[in-house]
Amino acid sequence: MENQNSHSKLKAIIGILAVLLIGSLIYIFKLTSDANTLQTTVTTVKSEKESVLKDLADLKTTYDAAIAENTSMSDELIAERDKVVKLMAELKTTKGDNASLLKYKSQYKALEQKMQNLMQEVEVLKKQNQSLTTNLDSTKVVLEDNKKYNQVLVGQNEELAKTVELGSKLSVANLKTASYKVRSSGKQIATDKASRTDMLKINFTIAENKIAKSGDKTYYVQVIDSKNNVLGDKATISFGDNSLTYSFTTTVKYENKTVEVSEQLPGKDFAKGTYFVNVFDKGELVSKSSFSLR
Incomplete structure (x- = not known):
């Protein structure tokens, strides 16, 4: 158990x-x-x-x-x-x-x-900037083209201005000088003798020019005798850096048509030899001729 x-x-x-x-x-x-x-x-x-x-x-x-x-x-x-x-x-x-x-x-x-x-x-x-950049580049191209075109126009205008300036200048031609004996009656008798001469008659023509500016035109006439003396007024005027001694001035009313100019230069004791006659438009010589007294 x-x-x-x-x-x-x-x-x-x-x-x-x-x-x-x-x-x-x-x-x-x-x-x-x-x-x-x-x-x-x-x-x-x-x-x-x-x-x-x-x-x-x-x-x-x-x-x-x-x-x-x-x-x-x-x-x-x-x-x-x-x-x-x-x-x-x-x-x-x-x-x-x-x-x-x-x-x-x-x-x-x-x-x-x-x-x-x-x-x-x-x-x-970015897309907007790209678009703006493209437009800006196009604008630059247009501006450059316009600039070049304007430069061409400026050049053409300058050339045209020069052409107009040249074309608008008056042409002086047919410069002639004759010597005379003046009688007491006022009658003028042509002579080529120095001893008989007491007056010179100077004639020239201003040609017609339609694009020239009309109005009064003043010319300076210089007569130099055989002894290199300036006859007449012997006045001196300056044009910039240059000076001019002249015998007399003549002022013409110019109306873009041909003008005949005739002036007289009285004197005495004219020397024998060759004389030189110069016509100036301000300081620029526009015509010249010569004659002789015996």
């Missing part, structure tokens, strides 16, 4: 130990399972954290490239890039639990959407 009781107690102890062993095995299995799950969770969170950091870095790179193009939106782009940089710094220091990771993912998505909107605006601005 006693052996039977001992045997029963032994069975009970073995049963209890078996239950404890099974319980221990179950507990160990649960601990191992929980540890594996935790390790998997930590690995997943770390991977997702690195993925978000990479996405944020890509956002920053996109902003850096857009800012380098120096558009009118540069200030706004810089502000958004700074937000990305700040979020990256915060994410690097976080413990990386699921809740905080979800928060950073949400912030990243908002920043990404903002970036896409800004990039669309930047593209629109």
Whole structure:
């Protein structure tokens, strides 16, 4: 009987130990399972954290490239890039639990959407700038063409002005000088003897010119005898750096038609030899001739 009781107690102890062993095995299995799950969770969170950091870095790179193009939106782009940089710094220091990771993912998505909107605006601005640049280049071409055309016109106008100036100058022709003896009665007798001469008659023609300016025209007549003396008034006038000593002046009312001019130069003691007669329009010699007295 006693052996039977001992045997029963032994069975009970073995049963209890078996239950404890099974319980221990179950507990160990649960601990191992929980540890594996935790390790998997930590690995997943770390991977997702690195993925978000990479996405944020890509956002920053996109902003850096857009800012380098120096558009009118540069200030706004810089502000958004700074937000990305700040979020990256915060994410690097976080413990990386699921809740905080979800928060950073949400912030990243908002920043990404903002970036896409800004990039669309930047593209629109770039196209507008390209259009403006093309129009500006076209305008420059037109302005350069107009400038060249104007330079041609200026050159043509200058040439035309010179032509008109030359064409508008009056032509003096048929300059002739004759010597006379004037009697007390006023009768003039032609002579070529110096001793008998007491008056010279000088004639010339101003030719017709339709484009010349009409009005009073003054000419300076210079008569030089064989001894190189200027006869008559011997008055001197300056034209710029040049001076002219003349015998007399004659003023003609010119109306774009041919005008015959006749003037007299009285004198005495005319010398024998060759005389020179010059007609000046201001300081410019416009006609000359010579004659001789014996």
